[in-house]
Amino acid sequence: MVSIQQAEPAPALISAPVPSTKPAHRAIDLVKGRTTSPAVGNLPLLRGPRNGDTRTAVIVFGQGQEKIVAVFAEVLGKSYRVRNGFRDVSSDDRDLVVGIAATQAKSDIAARDRTSIVAINVHCTSMGMPPDAYLSAQCDYEFLYTEALCSRRDISRFVSHTLGQLNHHETLMAKPRTYFISTTFPDVHAALPNIDILTVGADAVEIRVDLLKEPLADGTYAPVPSLSYVGEQVMLLRQRTELPIIFTTRCTAENGRFPMDNPDLYYEYLYRAIQWGVEYIDVEIWLPERIRRRLYEQRGSSRIMSAFHDFSGTFKWPSARAEATFRESARFADIVKMIAIINDHNENFELEYFRSKIKAEYPDAPPLSAVNMGETGQFSRTLNRVFTPITHPLLPIIAAPGQLSASEINQALALLGQLPRKNIYGINTPSSRISTPQAPFYGKCFNELGLPHHFSVVERPLKGFASVEAWCNQKNFGGAYLYPAVSFQHLISNSAFFASINNGTGPILSDSVKLIGMVDTIVVQSKGSFSASPALSSAPSSPGRHQNSESIGSVALSQSGLPPTTVLVFENAAWKGILSTLTRDFAPSAYSGRAAVVLASNSDDAASPLLALKALMVSKIYTVGFKASPAVARDFNLEPFDSLESMQKARTNDAYPANHGASPFVVVSALAPEKSNLVGMLVRVFGSRGPSTFRKVFLDLADGSFPRKGDPKLIAEQCGFAAYGAEDVMAFTTVETLRLLVGQNVPYSFVRLASGRPMF
Ligand SMILES: O=C1C[C@@](O)(C(=O)O)C[C@@H](O)[C@@H]1O
Numbered sequence: 001m002v003s004i005q006q007a008e009p010a011p012a013l014i015s016a017p018v019p020s021t022k023p024a025h026r027a028i029d030l031v032k033g034r035t036t037s038p039a040v041g042n043l044p045l046l047r048g049p050r051n052g053d054t055r056t057a058v059i060v061f062g063q064g065q066e067k068i069v070a071v072f073a074e075v076l077g078k079s080y081r082v083r084n085g086f087r088d089v090s091s092d093d094r095d096l097v098v099g100i101a102a103t104q105a106k107s108d109i110a111a112r113d114r115t116s117i118v119a120i121n122v123h124c125t126s127m128g129m130p131p132d133a134y135l136s137a138q139c140d141y142e143f144l145y146t147e148a149l150c151s152r153r154d155i156s157r158f159v160s161h162t163l164g165q166l167n168h169h170e171t172l173m174a175k176p177r178t179y180f181i182s183t184t185f186p187d188v189h190a191a192l193p194n195i196d197i198l199t200v201g202a203d204a205v206e207i208r209v210d211l212l213k214e215p216l217a218d219g220t221y222a223p224v225p226s227l228s229y230v231g232e233q234v235m236l237l238r239q240r241t242e243l244p245i246i247f248t249t250r251c252t253a254e255n256g257r258f259p260m261d262n263p264d265l266y267y268e269y270l271y272r273a274i275q276w277g278v279e280y281i282d283v284e285i286w287l288p289e290r291i292r293r294r295l296y297e298q299r300g301s302s303r304i305m306s307a308f309h310d311f312s313g314t315f316k317w318p319s320a321r322a323e324a325t326f327r328e329s330a331r332f333a334d335i336v337k338m339i340a341i342i343n344d345h346n347e348n349f350e351l352e353y354f355r356s357k358i359k360a361e362y363p364d365a366p367p368l369s370a371v372n373m374g375e376t377g378q379f380s381r382t383l384n385r386v387f388t389p390i391t392h393p394l395l396p397i398i399a400a401p402g403q404l405s406a407s408e409i410n411q412a413l414a415l416l417g418q419l420p421r422k423n424i425y426g427i428n429t430p431s432s433r434i435s436t437p438q439a440p441f442y443g444k445c446f447n448e449l450g451l452p453h454h455f456s457v458v459e460r461p462l463k464g465f466a467s468v469e470a471w472c473n474q475k476n477f478g479g480a481y482l483y484p485a486v487s488f489q490h491l492i493s494n495s496a497f498f499a500s501i502n503n504g505t506g507p508i509l510s511d512s513v514k515l516i517g518m519v520d521t522i523v524v525q526s527k528g529s530f531s532a533s534p535a536l537s538s539a540p541s542s543p544g545r546h547q548n549s550e551s552i553g554s555v556a557l558s559q560s561g562l563p564p565t566t567v568l569v570f571e572n573a574a575w576k577g578i579l580s581t582l583t584r585d586f587a588p589s590a591y592s593g594r595a596a597v598v599l600a601s602n603s604d605d606a607a608s609p610l611l612a613l614k615a616l617m618v619s620k621i622y623t624v625g626f627k628a629s630p631a632v633a634r635d636f637n638l639e640p641f642d643s644l645e646s647m648q649k650a651r652t653n654d655a656y657p658a659n660h661g662a663s664p665f666v667v668v669s670a671l672a673p674e675k676s677n678l679v680g681m682l683v684r685v686f687g688s689r690g691p692s693t694f695r696k697v698f699l700d701l702a703d704g705s706f707p708r709k710g711d712p713k714l715i716a717e718q719c720g721f722a723a724y725g726a727e728d729v730m731a732f733t734t735v736e737t738l739r740l741l742v743g744q745n746v747p748y749s750f751v752r753l754a755s756g757r758p759m760f
Pocket residue numbers: 182206208248250282307337339373389390399400401403
């Protein structure tokens with residue numbers, strides 16, 4: 001076993017921001033592909049939000065743009081003040097967002113106390129001026145926006161990432177396979193109309209900065225696009241996709257166009273990308289060590305993808321050079337990317353040997369993303385599992401010889417027997433079926449992704465699980481979602497089949513199911529390999545113990561039962577759908593330490609909202625209409641509203657910020673549509689009285705397609721709430737369900753588009 005030396009801290013060449021959350025060393029504790037975690041009740045294992053950077057956020061705003069400070073404050077769930085300079089920011093401002101006009105900030109920004117202040121330069125590009133170069137360089141981060149398109153969503157994403165409250169990297173690295181789409185547009189505008197469809201199957205979007213063409217006044221193009229042009233391009237992309245962005249300045253020697261004569265230019269662009277909150281920064285290995293080290297040390301919440309390309313045709317995977325390149329890359333990287341031109345198909349196998357050797361000998365090293373280029377190398381693109389670069393037929397050019405689309409990779413895997421055709425089910429009850437017309441949508445996704453699977457919506461009776469057993473106990477069972485969710489206890493105690501699988505130990509439970517006991521997704525995995533992609537795991541097709549040949553509804557079941565080499569994992573996707581909805585326009589800190597109200601008619605319906613709120617670190621959850629199960633009551637800080645007095649008490653705690661956290665900030669209702677009147681009444685009780693800068697949040701999980709009197713969402717909006725509905729949660733939950741069932745990322749915006757409700 002070989003270990004890799006950690007990067008030694010070196011003095012930064014320019015004064016660098018050091019967020020309090022910045023990891024001191026490269027993250028080496030990732031456990032790839034693990035879907036279940038050992039501990040119950042340990043929320044960080046659920047990869048939930050974090051407290052992140054708790055320094056005072058100072059917003060440096062341009063002339064006439066003071067109102068943006070209030071928006072940042074609202075998104076972060078804080079109050080704000082405008083000060084005349086950094087010298088006026090004191091420890092009394094610790095829990096505030098502070099605004100300072102750009103003109104005033106310039107005089108003392110350099111002397112600010114970096115241990116207690118994080119400075120964000122906020123610049124409106126619609127003013128027709130680039131941001132002030134001095135402020136851009138001095139601030140820790142920079143947020144660019146357009147007046148017309150500036151949304152809370154963009155700000156929430158930006159601050160959640162830069163301040164370390166949400167980080168997608170761990171979640172992505174736990175996925176069995178990840179892909180990124182290499183966009184090759186000279187101008188991002190050209191990508192925007194098709195971005196939803198282009199990104200289906202992608203976990204991240206690469207912006208090839210070196211391929212951008214900035215038009216100049218004389219009709220020519222800038223040899224290198226200016227930072228202000230690149231900043232706007234990144235902003236445009238971020239406004240239109242929720243996917244993490246990879247920022248690449250590919251050099252001329254590696255099939256790119258970024259000039260190589262001045263390595264410091266790379267530092268300038270790549271460091272600025274960190275300041276813009278870009279999630280992944282591609283840093284080429286040929287760059288001087290001082291630059292790579294500095295970027296790694298200054299990366300904040302961004303992650304460094306080290307990049308090595310060899311176009312010589314002489315590179316050999318089984319060589320000391322290949323291993324040395326990996327070792328050198330790993331010193332300053334969160335992901336190591338190695339890509340080479342090969343001449344012979346056998347070299348693909350040499351790469352696979354290299355991949356497994358690295359995995360075995362450097363278990364703590366960053367994940368390796370390695371593929372071969374050219375047609376000969378295409379096979380390796382089907383085998384790589386970490387951030388495989390993909391293209392799409394709608395792109396103007398492919399970014400590298402031999403690139404494949406997600407659909408081509410899946411089709412190739414299917415042909416090679418690595419992605420067997422599976423039956424995947426949407427299991428509804430009679431009442432839920434009308435409201436979830438999912439079959440065409442799943443069919444569209446599978447088609448777009450080139451997946452061979454078959455999806456059917458089936459109906460189970462409200463009581464009894466015989467049919468669910470029958471669908472799951474098939475040789476070709478590929479997983480299912482259950483709508484509505486089912487209690488694990490109920491499922492196990494009523495099903496000899498579920499109780500007997502996995503040698504009688506029953507299904508594997510995800511952390512979320514361990515915590516709240518509600519199952520809405522059944523994932524199939526190969527035994528002993530929980531890292532295998534769910535539907536990708538090619539289970540031997542020998543007949544299992546569980547024989548079943550009956551036919552239910554219109555779905556003919558295959559002859560043999562679930563193979564004994566597979567195991568079922570019970571998952572819950574809905575809590576993540578709720579979490580994503582609640583954090584769309586608000587950073588997790590807006591919820592942290594504050595109180596919530598959950599309305600439900602039983603504890604099963606309340607389970608997912610409770611978990612999402614716990615992950616958001618709310619201080620207390622007032623409950624209405626249900627009694628939590630003992631397990632949930634033990635793990636969550638709940639207080640029932642059992643009288644008008646208790647409600648009144650919570651309501652009068654409204655004097656923010658003195659009683660910060662006591663008065664409910666978020667109300668989630670899981671009551672049926674028939675109870676709208678009651679929900680509306682409660683929303684009024686907890687709504688803002690008088691003008692308030694602190695918008696509260698309301699989420700109505702009732703199915704909006706049912707006719708009802710008095711839409712609580714409308715009432716909530718009138719009472720100063722930001723209101724969300726079941727359709728938002730459903731779309732985010734579908735994203736999560738698809739990740740769990742088929743291991744593929746289908747962006748939220750595509751789900752909304754395909755369901756006829758575009759988001760943007
Ligand atoms: O590093 C890579 C991989 C790549 O070169 C490929 O081979 O697909 C494509 C580039 O856009 C990307 O930055």
